[in-house]
Each structure stands twice: as structure tokens, then as C-alpha cells.
Amino acid sequence: MKLRTILLLLATTIALGLNAQGHVERPGKQAGKPHTETPKPKPKPHPEPGLTPEQMFNKGWVAYEASNYGEAVKWFHKAAEQGDATAQYYLGYCHENGYGVSQDYNEAIKWYTKAAEQDHSTAQFYLADCYRYGKGVSIDYNQAIKWYNKAAEQNALSAQLSLAVLFYSEKEPLNYSEAVKWFYKVAERAATTQVWIAHFYLGLCYYRGYGVQKNYYEAIKYWREAAEHGENNSKEQLMFFESQKLTPKQLTEIGNEAYAANDFEDAVSWYKKSAELNDSEAQYYLGCWYNNTQDYHEAVKWFRMAAVQGFADAQFNLGYCCENGHGVTQDYNEAFKWYRKAAEQGLADAQNKLGSCFQNGQGVTLDYNEAVNWYRLAADQGLADAQNSLGFFYSSGYGVTQDYNEAAKWYRKAAEQGEAAAQFNLGTCYENGQGVTQDYNEAVNWYRLAAEQGDDVAQAALDYLKRKGYY
Numbered sequence: 001m002k003l004r005t006i007l008l009l010l011a012t013t014i015a016l017g018l019n020a021q022g023h024v025e026r027p028g029k030q031a032g033k034p035h036t037e038t039p040k041p042k043p044k045p046h047p048e049p050g051l052t053p054e055q056m057f058n059k060g061w062v063a064y065e066a067s068n069y070g071e072a073v074k075w076f077h078k079a080a081e082q083g084d085a086t087a088q089y090y091l092g093y094c095h096e097n098g099y100g101v102s103q104d105y106n107e108a109i110k111w112y113t114k115a116a117e118q119d120h121s122t123a124q125f126y127l128a129d130c131y132r133y134g135k136g137v138s139i140d141y142n143q144a145i146k147w148y149n150k151a152a153e154q155n156a157l158s159a160q161l162s163l164a165v166l167f168y169s170e171k172e173p174l175n176y177s178e179a180v181k182w183f184y185k186v187a188e189r190a191a192t193t194q195v196w197i198a199h200f201y202l203g204l205c206y207y208r209g210y211g212v213q214k215n216y217y218e219a220i221k222y223w224r225e226a227a228e229h230g231e232n233n234s235k236e237q238l239m240f241f242e243s244q245k246l247t248p249k250q251l252t253e254i255g256n257e258a259y260a261a262n263d264f265e266d267a268v269s270w271y272k273k274s275a276e277l278n279d280s281e282a283q284y285y286l287g288c289w290y291n292n293t294q295d296y297h298e299a300v301k302w303f304r305m306a307a308v309q310g311f312a313d314a315q316f317n318l319g320y321c322c323e324n325g326h327g328v329t330q331d332y333n334e335a336f337k338w339y340r341k342a343a344e345q346g347l348a349d350a351q352n353k354l355g356s357c358f359q360n361g362q363g364v365t366l367d368y369n370e371a372v373n374w375y376r377l378a379a380d381q382g383l384a385d386a387q388n389s390l391g392f393f394y395s396s397g398y399g400v401t402q403d404y405n406e407a408a409k410w411y412r413k414a415a416e417q418g419e420a421a422a423q424f425n426l427g428t429c430y431e432n433g434q435g436v437t438q439d440y441n442e443a444v445n446w447y448r449l450a451a452e453q454g455d456d457v458a459q460a461a462l463d464y465l466k467r468k469g470y471y
Contacts, residue, residue: 053078053079053082053083053084053087054079054084056075056078056079056082056084056087057075057076057079057084057086057087057090059075060072060073060074060075060076060078060079060087060090061090063075064076064090064099068100069094069099069100069101070100070101071100072090072094072099072100073091073094073099073100073101075087076090076091076094077091080111080114083118085114085115085118085119085120085123086115086120088111088112088114088115088118088120088123089111089112089115089120089122089123089126091111092107092108092109092110092111092112092115092123092126092127093108093126095107095108095111096108096112096126096130096135104136105130105135105136105137106136108126108130108135108136109127109130109135109136109137111123112126112127112130113127116147116150119150119154121150121151121154121156121159122151122156124147124148124150124151124154124156124159125147125148125151125156125158125159125162127147128143128144128145128146128147128148128151128159128162129144129162131143131144131147132144132162132166132170141166141170141171144166145163145166145171148162148163148166149163152182152185157186157189157193157195160182160185160186161182161183161186161195161197161198163178163179163182164179164180164181164182164183164186164198164201165179165201166179167179167182168183168201168205168210175211176205176210176211176212177211178211179201179205179210179211180202180205180210180211180212183198183201183202183205184198184202186198187199187202187222190225190226190229194229196225196226196229196230196231196234197226197231197233199222199223199225199226199231199234200222200223200226200231200233200234200237202218202219202222203218203219203220203221203222203223203226203234203237204219204237205219206218206219206222207219207237207241215257216250216253216254216257217254217257217258217261217263217266217270218257218261219241220238220241220254221261221263222234223235223237223238223241224238248274248277248278248279248282249274249279249281251270251271251273251274251277251279251282252270252271252274252279252281252282252285254270255267255268255269255270255271255274255282255285256285258270259285264289267285267289268286268289270282271285271286271289272286275302275305278305278309280305280306280309280310280311280314281306281311283302283303283305283306283309283311283314284302284303284306284311284313284314284317286298286302287299287300287301287302287303287306287314287317288317290302291303291317291321291326296321296326296327296328297327298327299317299321299326299327300318300321300326300327300328301327302314303317303318303321304318307338307341310341310345312341312342312345312346312347312350313342313347315338315339315341315342315345315347315350316338316339316342316347316349316350316353318338319334319335319336319337319338319339319342319350319353320335320353322334322335322338323335323362323363332357332362332363333363333364334363335357335362335363336354336357336362336363336364337363339353339354339357340354343374343377346377346381348377348378348381348382348383348386349378349383351374351375351377351378351381351383351386352374352375352378352383352385352386352389354374355370355371355372355373355374355375355378355386355389356371356389358370358371358374359371359389368393368398368399369399370399371389371393371398371399372390372393372398372399372400375389375390375393376390379410379413382413382417384413384414384417384418384419384422385414385419387410387411387413387414387417387419387422388410388411388414388419388421388422388425390410391406391407391408391409391410391411391414391422391425392407392425394406394407394410395407395425395434395435403435404429404434404435405435406435407425407429407434407435408426408429408434408435408436409435410422411425411426411429412426415446415449418453420449420450420453420454420455420458421450421455423446423447423449423450423453423455423458424446424447424450424455424457424458424461426446427442427443427444427445427446427447427450427458427461428443428461430442430443430446431443431461431465440465440470440471441471443461443465443470444462444465444470444471447459447461447462447465448462
């Protein structure tokens, strides 16, 4: 069904009015009961001795229910003249539709206005409709919005939906953000009202990025929920969406959106669709999922598929699995191989790992110079662990000329990022005056920061300085 057709059908439905369940209705008992919560003006002298405006309205209501509209109009008019808002609304409705009187939009507007000004929400809705569709007045969207708003603020479902559609497709310039706001209000009541059309529109907004960030997962979610409750527009939209041949990247993006919404089962489903089309990013995410659920064999399978396509993060994770024997036989040479591939693509974590391999001779011949080179690459990218390691090499003189100033510089960079080992090392620099002016207060400050993170050596250093009376 084309969107224009949908809009026309929806506009017709809204123009007729929706009851609390979303069904088209003519005014009935529930809608017509006097709004006792609305303060009424002081009654004028009764033209019918002994009858209150409410009693006059009730006489009209009995006639209305019996389809005796002429009699109903007589009593509605009597009550309306006495300021009864519900009677004014019904009198307007009878004039608009020619019930018991000749159809007269001007009279309808007159009585709708009187009732609307007394905060009768249904009258506000119908008055807004008159301005929206030009019944008895020139079309005036500003007036329509004004009265829809008043009714919507009283939680009138039809008014909220009408506002949403106006902003979505009618009033220029279109205001999608405002439309989304009102569609949300209708949608969040759908389980009670069984009005699911707002879900359809919210799906369109997410699908197209109207008033919200484009998000296929959210679009599908709204369409699915509405379709499950029989909303045909959503059913058709889902069929259309599923008929499209989505690219692997699109499938992965939907998976990412589902994951961000904590819908992990759906995320994995989308990742699998993409991964089976050989999308390396999806294969990597699947590997992460299985790794986190400790299905290491399945994790390694997907990491390897992404790694052989050059996906750096997957190469790093595959290296980590090989190093630690997760899902594969522990193999330092294989770990080093994959760390190097990722490191050569500029991945800081892999560069740091490669530095560690060279430092410890793990999977490669021990080489401090190479260790320093790789640590420096990672440190220059701001990786705190690598900055601390580089500080250690300058402090010890391994692979570089010993330089306490450089050591303190790199320790500080890492310490300021919260790296506990670096905080301890910087504290040591201040305690011993290495690369900085000796300062026991500064030493205590940095030891304390490390100790607060559970560093036992830092706590021991604090205890020592306290025994010596340095603080």
C-alpha cells in the first residue's frame, strides 16, 4: 500500500475520531458523559423549572440514544445555553453531521468552541478537525495544532495521533522531531488502546532517519510488534524490507544496533547472516560474542575467518587465543605471528603485545631494541601500559641509553591515565629523586593512588615512608 493511500486512510479515521480502544465511533455514552472534573460556570436561571443543566443534557442523551435527534437537539440546546460543556459539544456534533438539524458547520464551530474553551477534550479535538479540514472555516493549521495540543495534553489519543500525522506529512515545513514525540506517546499506550498505527510510523521514522537517527533495528522492532497485533501497514512494510537484498555491511549494522539495544540474541542472528556472506566485521563480532560466553572453539573459528581477511582486531584476538590456549593449543609462535599482523596495521594493543613478546622472548628471539620500538609505537598512540613499559626501559637502560628524565616522563603519561603500575613507578621516581626533584609528598600521593587500586607494593611503600616519618 502506498504511503499516500495510508495517510489518506489514517486521516479519515482520525477525522471520525478514535475511542480509547482506537475504534472509529460516533459520540456514545462514554464520550458523552459530563466531564465532572471540569469546573462549570455558575448556571443561569433555568428555562425549565426544576431541571439542572445536567438533567436537561440527560434528557437529550436519552433521545439521542433512541435516534430521536430532533428531541435530543432541543435538550442539548437548553443545557448548552446554561453552559454545560458536554451539551455544547454534542450540539456542535449534531450541527456538524445534520442530526436533528440542518447541517451547519458555522453552528458546529460555535458550540465546539464554547465547549473547547471549557477544556472539553473531545470538543477541542473536533474543533481542531474543523480548522484542519476547512469545515466552516478556512484551513488553518496553526489553529488546528493549538486545539489538538490542548486535547493531547489531556491524553486524548486521537488528538495525539492527529498532531503526529500533521507534523509528519501535512503542515509545511514538516517537523519530524515533533511528529516522533507524539507518535511515541501513542505507541507507549498501544498495549492498552490497541492502536498500533503509531508503531508503523515510528518504524518509518527510524528507517528513513526522520526526526531520529536512522536505525534499521528500531524500525524492524516497531514493525514486528505492530504486525504481531495485526497492523497491516507494518506487515506490508516488513515484507518489503525483507524482500530487499541487504548488503553484508547493512546486516552487520543492524546487528550493531540490536547489540546497542541489549538485544543480544537478535544481534547474533544478524551477525550470522552477514558473517555467512563473509563480512569480516561480523565475523569478528561473532568471535567476541562466543569468546565472552566462553565458547572458545567457536570464537577462534570466527576470529580466524576475519583475521585471514586482514581484520586487525580479529588478528589481535586470535593471537591472544593462541597465546593463552583458548580454543586452540597454546602456541607462542602462532600468537606472535598474529600480533605482528595486527601491529603492522597500527593497532596499539597489538604493538604493545609485540613489545612484550620481544621483551620476554616469547614466540621470538629476545630483543630489547625491538621491544622498545614496538612499545614506543603503542605509547605514542596513548596506550598507558606501553607508556609504563617504555618508562621502565628508560629507567633500566635496556634497549636504550638509561635516561631517568625520559623514564619519569613516560611514567607520568601513564600514571595520569590511572595506570597503577605507572603511579607506583612515578612515586618511586619522586622518592628517590630520579628524573624529578625528590619530593616525599609527591611520592606519597602517587603511591596512595596506586594503593587505592589494590597495588600491594605501593601500599608497602606507603607504610615504609610512614615509618620513616616522611608523612
